[in-house]
Amino acid sequence: MQALLAAKTRTQPIRLDRPGLTIPTEMHYATTAAPTEWMTADAGRTIVDAIGEAIEDGTDRVILAWPNRPGGGFTAAALALREMRASGRLAHATVGLWPWRSGATWPARSILVHPADIAQTAARAATEMQRGATWVLPHLAHEALCLLEMRLRDLVPSNIQSRHQGHTSASGIVVRSPTLLETTSVFVPGIDLRTAPFPADARQVLRRVRDHTHMGDKNAGLEIHVAAIGDPLRAPFAIFGIPPLSKLEPLSRLMAYRRFTQTGLDAIIVDVTRTGRSELPDDWETRLTLLAQALTDASGRRPPIVALTEDAIAMRKVTRTLRSVGATLRPTRRPTEIGVYLPRMGMLGSAQPLDIKMLPAIRFDADIKDASLAGLRRDLIELGRKLRKVGDAVAAKGASEALAFLRRAASLPIGIHEARTAADILHDGNDEVDASIRAMFRPRMALARLAASADLAPAYAEEISRLLATLAGKVESWTDETPVSAKLSHLFTTQPDWNLSTTLLAMPDRRIADLFLASDRAVGCNCQVVDHRGMADAMTRQQPLRIVVVSPTPDAVRSLLITSITPERVLLLGDAAGSALLAAELAPLTRLAAFATVGGRAKALAAALHRGGADEALDVAEAEFRLAAVTPEAEIDFTRAGEAYKGDVVRLLTARNHKIAYRPTSDVLVFSAGEIRPFERMNAREVRTGDRILVLDASVREPVRRALAGSRQSLKQLTSYHDHIAQIRNSIPGSSLSEKARAVLSRMHELDPNFGPSELPNLLRWLTADQALGFSDGTKQPRAARDWPRFRVFMQAVNVEPSLAEIYWRTAVVPTRSYRAQEGHLFNQRVVQFVLDPEGVAIGAAGWKPLQGLWQLVLEAVDEIVDAKIVTSGGD
DSSP: OHHHHHHHHHHSOOOOOOOOOSSOOOOOEEETTEEEEEEOSGGGHHHHHHHHHHHHHOOOEEEEEEESOOOOHHHHHHHHHHHHHHHTSOSOEEEEEESOOTTTTGGGGGEEEOHHHHHHHHHHHHHHHHTTOTTOOTTSOHHHHHHHHHGGGGGSOSSGGGGGGOEEOTTOOEEOSOBTTTTSEEEOOOSOTTTOSSOOOGGGTTHHHHHHSGGGSGGGOOHHHHHHHTOTTTOSEEEEEOOOOSOHHHHHHHHTOHHHHHTOOOEEEEEOSTTTTTTSOTTHHHHHHHHHHHHHHSSSSOOOEEEEESSHHHHHHHHHHHHHHHTTSSSOOOOEEEEEEESSSSSOSOOOOOOGGGOOOOOEEEEOOOGGGHHHHHHHHHHHHHHHHTTOHHHHHHHHHHHHHHHHHHTOSSOHHHHHHHHHHHSOOSSHHHHHHHHTTOHHHHTHHHHHHHHHOGGGHHHHHHHHHHHHHHHHHTSSOOHHHHHHHHHHHHOGGGSSTTEEEEESSHHHHHHHHHSGGGGGOOSEEEEGGGHHHHHHHHOOSEEEEESOOHHHHHHHHHOSOOOSEEEEEOOGGGGHHHHHHHHHHTTOGGGHHHHHHHHHHHHHHHHHTOOHHHHHHHHHHHOOOOOOOSOEEEOOSSSOOOSOEEEEEETTOOEEEEOTTSEEEEEOSOSSOSEEEEEGGGOOTTOEEEOOOHHHHHHHHHHHHTSHHHHHHHHHHHHHHHHHHHHSOOSSHHHHHHHHHHHHHHHOTTOOGGGHHHHHHHTTGGGOOBBTTSOBOOOOOSSHHHHHHHHHHTTOOHHHHHHHIIIIIHHHSOOOGGGHHHHHHHHHHHHHOTTSSSOGGGGGGGGHHHHHHHHHTEEEEEEEEEEOTTOO
């Protein structure tokens, strides 16, 4: 009976009141993108309060940040500790972060904390301690923390308004303010969790400040205090990294760590944002369940879990896991779901709730019926689940890829054959990127992993073969018309008032938009074309009367729900598989109080999907199955520039398993400690293990490329090229475009016999480059040759000076195209220059102020080098 009562006491939420300071200090923060513009953390105040309330009442919480990303679990935890110390809400705090990964702390390096605010908080704490404050624990280094933080006054000139003076070290690095990371004591799990689970780390304490100001001088007398704050048993406010272990026993041992049993583990922050779960296996809920069980079994007060999510599927999974574990407790426990509206990326800035008066109702219609696909989708989901259950992750990924291919093919705005033809022209390189785009529309290539799974999982070989045959049959029937292309053609034919310049036609991504604009169907399309990521800007700029969303995605839904404009009609066109993520995205928006402003639109959109043929149970099942960890590309090649590169290659391997190839003299962006330029340029040959560099993987390449293509300089150069092409076409003898094209082709054949009659369609396209349809953001397809050698011959044939041709290629054609590995070297060099100076006027990090969302993506793409080597020409 006593054992049962003890168990009940451990699982019963216990109220914790641990107030600290009696006089609060308002904290201010800035970013490395705008280091002199100070703001509060009110945008993320709900997240900070949720962590504080969970610590106090012991109840689990699941947070959904929407429509923008909050910036990661570590940043949320560090801001919460800083705010709770300054406000006096907590006298000390011990917080765990799960799942721990090497890059968890990196976003906090881009957040600056005002040194005057930190120093004032410390001074007030020191005053209260001198007066015998009861909140002081003798085994924690409260005094050392105060003395260190009060020294940050050294960074504040007597006239605070002139704090731009800052401190400059001998290396030229300017330090004006400490970062959120270096003002937070964080302890990473050790290699040996038995003997040293959390090693001391004094180096981290105000690391950047001590390295580049007089606080690091030997006679500063701070070594003892630094050691105390770098001690995991003594730091008053500390975050401990909890690894995502696959067994309960080592987790339970970790929960018995001396700090946790002596001082208490106040809460666990579970980071299942997209970046937070990037290194977790697909079935990460199993490991989360083990964590929850270890917390329940540990002695003392059970630490509450505060889960941070940024998509509804992850929220659904976490909530289900915590409910399942909570149901085994007595009394049972259920997590509280909380919504947080973030108008921009990150938790900094003022809170800006949407005004309900700004969001009038929108008439939504949807046409996503395709009952013939429901059975196939259900079978693929079931196969994938069975393969995942037996531990065959590779085969399960094949099923996931098959679902993605099914949706992509069915939702194409043009027929499969036309899509293949356009992809072969626009993406004809032999590199991984172009090959993967061509494979998108070829079932044998797109379904290769599923086909190979028949050998990996022979017990399911017959089922896999049947599904492959069914998929091939479906694709064959969509050669000329896909379900969505047929709907779009019928709409424009029967209701021509939809095919006007006042209609915005939104494609799922830039690649599909490019294929559509390159197709014959685009000739008769009068709409403004944009991809889903560009919808928000396009709606504000164009003020469309009607919007057609092809293959709707969560990005498109978010833009529609929060836009202040009111189009007359919005039509969603897709197949039944396309509503998978939408149903999940809308569900919490209709029930959480934070999203009440958009709740009306969300309900109207959900009703339209239901009328249009959505199968909610099947859609959510597919969305959950397909939600998987990010898989790094095989290799990111930045060596090529038009032709295969044959010189020495620098090969870098990062902590997130990115493999990158550079020329030895290529520029690499290395994360800097300075505030004027957060990145420094370095030759690839000089990069060493331990350096942190910007990794231009697929998640950041396209957003950066879009910014490059939309920059004033790129648009100016592309317009100049197109105007020149128009002049060239008008000056060529001939009564028709075909005659002109043949004349140029004859000249090209003289220069290079490889150019034959089959090139005539290409010449027609190149000579009409100025007539290319544009996107709503002002960018256009360049309609140029696929590579530099072919472009050079074309330019020579029409008498363009070689130097001018090279300028057109580098500044007009390459920047406006999707990333192509054969131009990886030029792309990398342009990105380096753009990141260092986005406005082209040498103003450093401040140039990123209007690009805050992109800046956050750039910072999240920073990764640590774990291996660097130079492979000589001809070697391995």
